[in-house]
Structures are given as structure tokens and as C-alpha cells.
Amino acid sequence: MTTTSDTWILTGPVDAARARALLARLTADAGVPARDRARFLAVLTAMLRPCREGRRQRLAVTADENLHLALDGAEPWRHTLACPSPLPRPLPRPDDLAEADLAEALLGAGEDTTVVLAGLDEAEELVRFHREELHQTNQGVLALHAELEAAALAQRELLDAERAARAEAENARRLLTFLADASASLNASLDHEDILRRLPKLLVPEYARHVDVWLVDDERTPPAERPAAAVTAARTGRPQHAAPRPGGLPGVDDLPASVLSPDRPLLCLPLGARSVQGVLTLSAPGERFAPDTAVMLLELARRAGIALDNARQYEQHRDVAEALQRAQLTELPDTPGLALAARYLPATHGLNIGGDWYDAFPGPDGSVLAVIGDVTGHGLRAAVIMGQLRTALRAYAVEGNGPARILTLLHRMLRHQQPELYATCAIARFTPGEPGVVWAAAGHPPALVRGPRGEVRVLDAKPGIMLGVPVPHEYEEHHEELPPGATLALYTDGLVERRSAGIDAGIERLADALGTLGAAELEQLDAAADALLKPMLRDSEHDDDICLLLCRTAA
Structure with a gap:
């Protein structure tokens, strides 16, 4: 590729005009687009102002595949113009232009200006079109922003409403939970x-x-x-x-x-x-x-x-029930040669109306009958049946019947009058002048006998069936020797039976407690009854009534 260079010395307006006209022709012949050519010539004309005012300028022109210009002066200027077509070799000089060439260059400059103005018109039309399009787009964007803002506001309102509803629901749940817990706490007590x-x-x-x-x-x-x-x-x-x-x-x-x-x-x-x-x-x-x-x-x-x-x-x-219950308990008789002591404790749960009872009274022949019993169930009906049994038992005893016969008659009465209620009972008869005791039991826990020396044995003869069971039954009497100073303990199952252990374990505990009683406690039989209850009721809560009847022969 050949490179050609030349330096033009411009001393006045004419030289400047010739240089501009020559560069206009060269760039036009090199295929430079009219718009780029007009932009280049406009800048060149402005840079040649000192020469047009009479000052000297030097313009260096170099041509290869592009056109390179360098203008020295108070304000140095460098410019490169891309030329699609090759430039002539060697480059012509401004002095070679005739006056006709200057006129032609002047007319050609108008044509370039016309092309530029037409391009500007197209550009303005395009700008106007894009401005309208941008305006419409802006309107759409504003509308979209408004919609988005409205949607965001609606979503925020929904979130606030949801948060408020959730807070109200949580508060309602908390209040209902407290109400339920507080109600359960209040209703758990009957005091x-x-x-x-x-x-x-x-x-x-x-x-x-x-x-x-x-x-x-x-x-x-x-x-x-x-x-x-x-x-x-x-x-x-x-x-x-x-x-x-x-x-x-x-x-x-x-x-x-x-x-x-x-x-x-x-x-x-x-x-x-x-x-x-x-x-x-x-x-x-x-x-x-x-x-x-x-x-x-x-x-x-x-x-x-x-x-x-x-x-x-x-x-x-409860007050009525306790009054009714205690009204059924009898004053123990004062009998020579026989000491008696009894304790009754109502259940610590429920209405305290039970069917446990004890009784002791003299018979027509001078003997003393000690009785203990338990009607199944609780409530007013059990207490009423207990009172009926107690009254009937005394009536049968007055007629001269022994313990077994009394139980047989009670069994028959209960079967016919109260077929759905049952009862247990034990009767012991002490006769003055006789060293032993005659007893009979109907489904009742076995009695305990403590000898004068502290030995304890269980009267484990097989008892008869419970009173009221729908089966005919004749009860049997048993005789047990009681030496002077011996103690017979009658009790109901509430004293020995616990949910955590069977009744046999409770009877063993009662036998141990009875065997450990001292002679001084037995002399005061009421004290002995309290001493027996203390180890048996280590847990003060008991679901059933408790009856204890102690009978001690004179030493």
C-alpha cells in the first residue's frame, strides 16, 4: 500500500478556500458519504479561521487507505477520515485549482448541505416518531406503575388484614385456652x-x-x-x-x-x-x-x-350424709369382762355416703353381739340399706338367733327386697362365763385375733357368700378360743385394700400393726384403735369408708 504526503502552506483566505475545495473534491471522489463529508468540511472550515483572517497556517496531508490531516497553529488539529475508494497518487495541490474549480466547489458544498438537511429532516421525523412512541411507552409505564402501586397497596392491606386476623385468632385461642384451663381448675374442687x-x-x-x-x-x-x-x-x-x-x-x-x-x-x-x-x-x-x-x-x-x-x-x-351416717353408728355398751372400741372414717372422695357400719349390743341371754358390715356401693341408697340391715339384724338377734342364723335371715331378706344390692357382714357373740367367741361371716374380710403375748392369727375359716347373692345359702358358725387378755379385730375392706396392692398385703400389715401394740395401749382400747389406724393410713387419701371394731376380753 502506497502512502503519499504533502504539506500545504496557507497564507490567506484564498489559500484556505482552495484547500477546502480540493479536500471536498478528494473526499467526494473517494466515496466518503455526504453526511460525513459535510461534517468533516464544517470542522475544517472552523479550524481554518486564522488563515481566513490573514494568518499563516500549515496543513500536512497524508493519504493511504484513509486521509490524515494535521493543521499547525495556535490550536493544533488532527483528523483522520475513512475513505471507501483510493485517493489519487500523488495528491494534487491547492494551487492547481482554477477559479472554475472554486465555483464548482462552492456549488457542491450546497449539494452536500442539501443532503445533510434532508438527513436532518428524516432524523427529525424519526425523532418525532420515537418521541411519540416514547411518550406512549412512558404513559404505559406510568399506568403500569400505578397498577403495580395499587396492587402493592392492596397486597399490603391484605397482609395487614391477615396479620390482624391472625393476631385476633391467636388472642381468641389464648383466651379460650385460659378459659378452659381456669374452668377445669375451678371445677376440680368442691370446696x-x-x-x-x-x-x-x-x-x-x-x-x-x-x-x-x-x-x-x-x-x-x-x-x-x-x-x-x-x-x-x-x-x-x-x-x-x-x-x-x-x-x-x-x-x-x-x-x-x-x-x-x-x-x-x-x-x-x-x-x-x-x-x-x-x-x-x-x-x-x-x-x-x-x-x-x-x-x-x-x-x-x-x-x-x-x-x-x-x-x-x-x-x-356431705353434711347431711355424714349426719345420716353417724346417726346409724351405735354407742358401744359397757359390758363387764369385755372392752369395746370402734372407729369410723368416711371416704375422702365423693359425698361420703357409704354402707360401712359397726354395731354392738347385748342379746336376750346376756351375751354381747359385735357386728361389722359393708353394703356394696355408695350413695344414699347404700346408707338406707345399711340402716335396714342393722335394724333387721337387731330384730333377729332379739328373737334368740345365733350369728349364723341371723346371717341366713338377712341373706333371705336382702335377696327378696333388694335383689341388686349385696353386703358383707361378720358377727361375733361373746357369752359371759365362756372363754371363747362364736362367729359367722358372709363374704367379709377375716377377723384377726391377738393373744395376750402378742401373737396374731387370722380367722381364715371359709366365710359364706355375700348377703343378697341370688343363691339360697345357709351360713355356718365357728368357735374360737379366746384366752383372757386376747383382742379380736373386726374391720371393713376400706382399711386393708388399696389400689396399688391386694387385700392380702393389707391384712398382713394390719396383723403386724396389731402384734406391735403394747400392753399399755391395749389397756386403753381407744388408744389401741388410734394406734392401729396410724400405720394403716399413711396415705391420708382413701376411696372407701373405714370401720374398725376391737373387742378385748378382760385379763
Whole structure:
């Protein structure tokens, strides 16, 4: 590839014009696009301004596959123009141009300007088109942004609503769980004092700062010393809210602030199922009571009232039952040569109405009959049957019947009158002047005999069937020698039977306890009875009634 160079010395406007015209012709012949050519010539014309003003400039021109220009002066300029077609070799000089060439160059410059202006028109049209398109796109983007913002706002509102609903559901679940647990705790007790003690422990400090329970039949604190809202709740049976501002709680009446609590709201809730038994007064744990919490507290107060009502009814039934039970127990006779001691303990669970009983009374022949028995089941019916058996047994004994015959008659009576109830019974007859005891048993735990020296044996002769079993049966009598100072122990199964162990283990424990009694304790038979119960009732809880009857012959 051949490279040619030349340096043009430009001394004035004419030289500048000739140089510009020559470069216009060379770039046109080299196939430089009109737009690039016009841009190049415009820049060149501006750079030739010093020459046009009469100052001298030197322009170095080099041609290879491109056209390279270097203009020296106050502001040096370098430029390279790509030429699609080869440039002539050697390069012509500006002095070679005639005046006609200058005119032609001037007219040609107009054509290039026309091409550039046409391109500018197209560019402006294209810009206008793209501007409209961009405007429409911007409008679409703005609309999309608006839609996205609306969607984001809707999603945020949904999330907030979901979060609020979840919080409400969690709060409702927490309140219902507390209500269930608190109800179970209150209903687990049948002691109204225990229920009153449990209420503050359940509610303070989460649901109340302070809790007061006022029972209307409690005369220790007169109504005048109670908040006016509590008195109103007791009188009307409606919940009352006393605070400086209305609470707006569902189902609750609003009253002015209480004088006893002017700054903190009070919630006074009636206690009672069928009638108002008292008022539960709660001091708010914070500035106010939440509506959901108030609804839960209303229900808790209702359930607490039911628990208190049940406890009171239970206590009344228990008192009646114990009175009825103890009315069936007899005063032990004072018999020469025979000491008697008895203990009865009601069950620690339930209504304490059982069928266990003991009895001791003199017969028509001067003998003494010691009796112990147990009617199956609990409740008022068992106590009534026990009373009937006790009365019938005494009647059969007055007729002169022995222990076995008495049991046979009782068995027959119970079979016909109460076919679905059964009973166990043991009868021991002591006759003055005779050294032994005659006894018979109907399905009852075996009696124990302690000798004067402390040896203990079990009267393990096979007992007859339980009283009332739908089978005809004749009971047998047994005779046991009792030396002076011997002790016979009759008892019911509640003393020896436990869920964790069989009855045989309990009988062995009772025999051990009986054998360890000292002579001083046996001299005071009541003390001996207490001493026997202590090791047998290490666990104070027992599900069944307990009867113990000790009979000791004189030493």
C-alpha cells in the first residue's frame, strides 16, 4: 500500500478556500458519504479561521487507505477520515485549482448541505416518531406503575388484614385456652373456700391487677364498704364497669369511676348460676379492659358461679350424709369382762355416703353381739340399706338367733327386697362365763385375733357368700378360743385394700400393726384403735369408708 504526503502552506483566505475545495473534491471522489463529508468540511472550515483572517497556517496531508490531516497553529488539529475508494497518487495541490474549480466547489458544498438537511429532516421525523412512541411507552409505564402501586397497596392491606386476623385468632385461642384451663381448675374442687383462693391466682397479674370476691351472705364486710358498682352488680345481676370514661364493653353497664378506685377501671361481675351468690371485682391490669378479654371474664365469672354453687350443694349433701351416717353408728355398751372400741372414717372422695357400719349390743341371754358390715356401693341408697340391715339384724338377734342364723335371715331378706344390692357382714357373740367367741361371716374380710403375748392369727375359716347373692345359702358358725387378755379385730375392706396392692398385703400389715401394740395401749382400747389406724393410713387419701371394731376380753 502506497502512502503519499504533502504539506500545504496557507497564507490567506484564498489559500484556505482552495484547500477546502480540493479536500471536498478528494473526499467526494473517494466515496466518503455526504453526511460525513459535510461534517468533516464544517470542522475544517472552523479550524481554518486564522488563515481566513490573514494568518499563516500549515496543513500536512497524508493519504493511504484513509486521509490524515494535521493543521499547525495556535490550536493544533488532527483528523483522520475513512475513505471507501483510493485517493489519487500523488495528491494534487491547492494551487492547481482554477477559479472554475472554486465555483464548482462552492456549488457542491450546497449539494452536500442539501443532503445533510434532508438527513436532518428524516432524523427529525424519526425523532418525532420515537418521541411519540416514547411518550406512549412512558404513559404505559406510568399506568403500569400505578397498577403495580395499587396492587402493592392492596397486597399490603391484605397482609395487614391477615396479620390482624391472625393476631385476633391467636388472642381468641389464648383466651379460650385460659378459659378452659381456669374452668377445669375451678371445677376440680368442691370446696368453695378453695375455689375463692384459686380465682386471684388465675387472674392476677395478666387479667387483673387486683381481685376481690364478695359473697353476698358474707357478713364480715358490709355492702357499704364495697364499691358501688359491686353492690349494683349484686342487686341487678348485671355486670358493671366503673371508670372515668365509658368502657363500651359488650354486655356490661357503664358507671362513673368508683371512689375506692378513681383512677383505675373496675369490672364487677356477678357470680351465680340461678341466683347471684356474690360479685367478682377486677381492677384493670392496664388503662382499660379489652372487649375480648371482658367477654372471656364474663364467661369465667359465670362458670365460677356454677362451681361455687356446686361446691355449696356438695357441702350441704356431705353434711347431711355424714349426719345420716353417724346417726346409724351405735354407742358401744359397757359390758363387764369385755372392752369395746370402734372407729369410723368416711371416704375422702365423693359425698361420703357409704354402707360401712359397726354395731354392738347385748342379746336376750346376756351375751354381747359385735357386728361389722359393708353394703356394696355408695350413695344414699347404700346408707338406707345399711340402716335396714342393722335394724333387721337387731330384730333377729332379739328373737334368740345365733350369728349364723341371723346371717341366713338377712341373706333371705336382702335377696327378696333388694335383689341388686349385696353386703358383707361378720358377727361375733361373746357369752359371759365362756372363754371363747362364736362367729359367722358372709363374704367379709377375716377377723384377726391377738393373744395376750402378742401373737396374731387370722380367722381364715371359709366365710359364706355375700348377703343378697341370688343363691339360697345357709351360713355356718365357728368357735374360737379366746384366752383372757386376747383382742379380736373386726374391720371393713376400706382399711386393708388399696389400689396399688391386694387385700392380702393389707391384712398382713394390719396383723403386724396389731402384734406391735403394747400392753399399755391395749389397756386403753381407744388408744389401741388410734394406734392401729396410724400405720394403716399413711396415705391420708382413701376411696372407701373405714370401720374398725376391737373387742378385748378382760385379763
